[in-house]
Amino acid sequence: xxxxxxxxxxxxxxxxxxxxxxxxxxxxxxxxxxxxxxxxxxxxxxxxxxxxxxxxxxxxxxxxxxxxxxxxxxxxxxxxxxxxxxxxxxxxxxxxxxxxxxxxxxxxxxxxxxxx
Amino acid sequence: xxxxxxxxxxxxxxxxxxxxxxxxxxxxxxxxxxxxxxxxxxxxxxxxxxxxxxxxxxxxxxxxxxxxxxxxxxxxxxxxxxxxxxxxxxxxxxxxxxxxxxxxxxxxxxxxx
Numbered sequence: 001x002x003x004x005x006x007x008x009x010x011x012x013x014x015x016x017x018x019x020x021x022x023x024x025x026x027x028x029x030x031x032x033x034x035x036x037x038x039x040x041x042x043x044x045x046x047x048x049x050x051x052x053x054x055x056x057x058x059x060x061x062x063x064x065x066x067x068x069x070x071x072x073x074x075x076x077x078x079x080x081x082x083x084x085x086x087x088x089x090x091x092x093x094x095x096x097x098x099x100x101x102x103x104x105x106x107x108x109x110x111x112x113x114x115x116x
Numbered sequence: 117x118x119x120x121x122x123x124x125x126x127x128x129x130x131x132x133x134x135x136x137x138x139x140x141x142x143x144x145x146x147x148x149x150x151x152x153x154x155x156x157x158x159x160x161x162x163x164x165x166x167x168x169x170x171x172x173x174x175x176x177x178x179x180x181x182x183x184x185x186x187x188x189x190x191x192x193x194x195x196x197x198x199x200x201x202x203x204x205x206x207x208x209x210x211x212x213x214x215x216x217x218x219x220x221x222x223x224x225x226x227x228x229x
Contacts, residue, residue, distance in 0.1 A: 045220035109159075
């Protein structure tokens with residue numbers, strides 16, 4: 001069975017603080033893909049990043065960075081110098097390869113609140 | 117490029133009625149997936165269509181159905197609505213099936229009274 005766990009339900013930080021959102025996944029597939037999405041109050045899910053299981057390189061995009069560790073089945077997301085506009089619900093998702101097609105399995109989401 | 121569009125954006129229906137939601141994918145995208153989002157269950161996969169064929173189905177009753185047209189546009193239908201069907205229904209499109217990022221529409225907020 002495939003599963004994604006985001007243990008942090010809510011996180012509150014003050015602007016300019018760094019914050020890390022945790023994501024742990026379970027899968028028996030050897031090939032799989034991991035994603036992060038952002039859902040601002042407007043409701044539309046916004047794609048942030050995709051990682052395949054063979055690429056463990058960390059990724060940095062501006063203030064965002066992602067740490068993928070197969071040994072601990074984790075794909076954590078860090079926002080550096082957070083801003084009020086980062087306030088949203090963030091979802092980690094997993095997609096297997098075999099017999100899964102494009103099905104995304106989402107974690108429960110972490111609601112991030114960045115206060116000025 | 118225009119994003120994924122969904123119509124209608126809001127819908128109020130009565131128990132027992134049926135409803136059809138529409139989704140237009142990003143131009144060139146051939147895969148369309150549907151998800152249900154509720155506060156209690158989170159984001160759950162409904163089904164996926166690729167080249168007019170349902171390729172994958174989530175764990176939902178047969179009252180939930182869908183289809184995809186030759187232009188990749190998709191519709192989903194819910195018959196005999198129940199109160200528990202109240203949710204945000206999200207459509208997503210992608211270039212292909214396996215491993216591609218999915219781009220989501222704004223959703224249809226369905227309220228069943």
